[in-house]
Amino acid sequence: MDGAAQREDLRLSADVVIVGSGAGGGIAAEVLSQAGLDVLILEEGGLRSSSDFRLSEAKAYPELYQESAARQTVDKGISILQGRTVGGGTVVNWTSSFRTPADTLNWWRTEHGLAALSEEAMRPWFEKAERRLGIAPWQGEPNANNLVLERGCLALGLRHARISRNVRGCWNLGYCGMGCPTNAKQSMLVTSIPGALEKGARLLTRARVDSLSVDAGRQRISEARISLLSADGLTPTGRKATVAAAHVVLAAGAIGTPAVMLRSGLADHAGLTGKRTFLHPVALSAALMPERVEPFNGAPQTVYSDHYMHTQPLDGPLGFKLEVPPIHPLLAGVTFPGMGEAQAGLLRRFPNLHATLALLRDGFHKESRGGAVQLRADGSPALAYPLNDVLWEGVRRSWLAMAELQFAAGAKMVFPLHERARPATSWKQAREIIGGLPLEPLRAKLVSAHVMGGMAMSDDPARGVVDDLGRHWSWRNLTVVDGSVFPTSIGANPQLSIYAFAWRAAAHLAQALAPRSSPSVS
Ligand SMILES: Cc1cc2nc3c(=O)[nH]c(=O)nc-3n(C[C@H](O)[C@H](O)[C@H](O)COP(=O)(O)OP(=O)(O)OC[C@H]3O[C@@H](n4cnc5c(N)ncnc54)[C@H](O)[C@@H]3O)c2cc1C
Numbered sequence: 423m424d425g426a427a428q429r430e431d432l433r434l435s436a437d438v439v440i441v442g443s444g445a446g447g448g449i450a451a452e453v454l455s456q457a458g459l460d461v462l463i464l465e466e467g468g469l470r471s472s473s474d475f476r477l478s479e480a481k482a483y484p485e486l487y488q489e490s491a492a493r494q495t496v497d498k499g500i501s502i503l504q505g506r507t508v509g510g511g512t513v514v515n516w517t518s519s520f521r522t523p524a525d526t527l528n529w530w531r532t533e534h535g536l537a538a539l540s541e542e543a544m545r546p547w548f549e550k551a552e553r554r555l556g557i558a559p560w561q562g563e564p565n566a567n568n569l570v571l572e573r574g575c576l577a578l579g580l581r582h583a584r585i586s587r588n589v590r591g592c593w594n595l596g597y598c599g600m601g602c603p604t605n606a607k608q609s610m611l612v613t614s615i616p617g618a619l620e621k622g623a624r625l626l627t628r629a630r631v632d633s634l635s636v637d638a639g640r641q642r643i644s645e646a647r648i649s650l651l652s653a654d655g656l657t658p659t660g661r662k663a664t665v666a667a668a669h670v671v672l673a674a675g676a677i678g679t680p681a682v683m684l685r686s687g688l689a690d691h692a693g694l695t696g697k698r699t700f701l702h703p704v705a706l707s708a709a710l711m712p713e714r715v716e717p718f719n720g721a722p723q724t725v726y727s728d729h730y731m732h733t734q735p736l737d738g739p740l741g742f743k744l745e746v747p748p749i750h751p752l753l754a755g756v757t758f759p760g761m762g763e764a765q766a767g768l769l770r771r772f773p774n775l776h777a778t779l780a781l782l783r784d785g786f787h788k789e790s791r792g793g794a795v796q797l798r799a800d801g802s803p804a805l806a807y808p809l810n811d812v813l814w815e816g817v818r819r820s821w822l823a824m825a826e827l828q829f830a831a832g833a834k835m836v837f838p839l840h841e842r843a844r845p846a847t848s849w850k851q852a853r854e855i856i857g858g859l860p861l862e863p864l865r866a867k868l869v870s871a872h873v874m875g876g877m878a879m880s881d882d883p884a885r886g887v888v889d890d891l892g893r894h895w896s897w898r899n900l901t902v903v904d905g906s907v908f909p910t911s912i913g914a915n916p917q918l919s920i921y922a923f924a925w926r927a928a929a930h931l932a933q934a935l936a937p938r939s940s941p942s943v944s
């Protein structure tokens with residue numbers, strides 16, 4: 423059903439209504455519908471498929487991303503990429519797949535009371551997701567962009583490895599961020615959402631959940647209230663829908679889910695709804711290489727290094743993971759420093775450009791408290807994420823590490839993505855330039871594609887919003903299954919963590935709602 427096509431208001435009902443069809447919502451829909459439950463999925467984005475994916479940035483960003491890929495934190499210090507289409511972020515992500523690191527799980531067990539989340543207990547859920555989504559180490563040769571990272575690691579003796587990807591029959595095109603045109607990427611759009619629909623689930627697209635209403639006496643959510651959106655996917659048509667359901671599953675992403683709760687006025691005991699939102703803020707360093715790199719060509723991320731994750735304690739100065747981003751002209755134009763002729767000169771050398779990224783692990787250091795989701799006057803969400811000294815120190819340290827690595831890999835010129843950065847032609851010069859850069863929002867270009875937290879799990883309602891199965895501590899017919907449940911950042915690209923946690927939460931929910939038709943779970 424397409425919300426844009428509805429000529430009347432709708433009144434619907436279901437056993438379970440799922441808000442959002444991304445990583446968490448897709449998995450939950452498949453697991454719950456397989457248990458025989460009547461599932462209705464609500465998605466504010468439109469339904470697009472491989473024939474719509476034309477390797478075009480200009481087409482993909484407005485159609486497939488939140489705020490046309492121009493979402494930013496309140497002070498504009500960090501640009502945020504999130505999906506907004508059937509399949510959510512999984513349609514546009516870069517396919518890198520990591521299990522939740524053991525030290526993150528241990529931290530959650532010791533610091534957040536999540537005793538059930540041992541590596542051993544989580545293993546079966548990771549294995550299920552890996553099997554379902556074809557997640558396996560990438561067997562092809564890394565593209566030239568990734569080989570720069572590998573070469574730098576080898577030259578400096580840094581531990582590095584190949585990345586696992588959720589693909590089947592990948593054509594190695596490199597346009598994952600614009601939607602996979604070959605259906606090789608095992609996103610929710612081509613796996614769990616169709617799997618759920620085959621089992622009888624229904625999908626209502628261009629349907630934005632405004633709020634949830636409650637039966638306060640019974641501490642239960644009674645229905646979801648929805649604005650139907652026109653074909654542009656943004657403007658309300660004026661038509662409304664309501665869905666009455668025995669159980670509500672929130673999976674609108676780590677900004678969208680707290681926003682639904684805030685718009686509904688549904689607080690939690692700890693006052694943590696929409697708080698402690700983490701981003702893995704990403705600092706970037708670009709380099710001009712003597713060889714052609716063609717950073718737009720080939721599987722985008724196939725090599726990583728966790729060396730700098732382990733050079734300090736987990737709760738010490740922020741650790742960072744090194745990877746490379748694919749580089750396409752439109753996003754490069756708004757991210758790379760300089761304007762006019764200076765930037766045009768750089769972009770003329772596009773085929774020789776390389777970039778390394780450092781994904782900073784936020785949420786463990788006591789001063790790394792993340793951001794907070796707020797509502798604008800029209801009810802749309804915005805994320806305030808203050809940039810403090812702990813973060814800036816990590817950014818500068820990561821620029822230094824990346825510059826050293828890029829020169830070790832043979833770079834002729836290196837520049838961190840900062841408006842004031844002059845290009846350096848040697849590692850010695852880079853050290854001087856990076857050491858003197860003012861660390862301020864808007865001058866340093868920081869980005870994020872990993873939004874996590876804001877509805878944190880804890881064993882204690884005084885310290886978290888949901889329990890380890892995503893069950894809300896106050897509203898017992900409400901379960902959260904997206905990236906918002908994580909109490910800190912993951913410390914690795916989060917999609918596989920979300921799949922596994924959503925699968926575990928949904929399997930337990932299926933057991934509770936349909937015990938006769940669901941496999942037992944421990
Ligand atoms: C460009 C890009 C590259 C990435 N690369 C990787 C990668 O390589 N590896 C990795 O692990 N992760 C990657 N990620 C991150 C990963 O895709 C996300 O962490 C993951 O998709 C988040 O899952 P989620 O369920 O929390 O939310 P999402 O997947 O974002 O899904 C939320 C859905 O809810 C919908 N929604 C929001 N509000 C409402 C509402 N009120 N009503 C109805 N629907 C609503 C949204 O439109 C969206 O479709 C990338 C993300 C991006 C954007």
Ligand code: SF4
Binds near residue numbers: 595603606
């Ligand atoms: S690299 Fe593979 S997964 Fe990505 S868009 Fe190309 S074919 Fe699809």
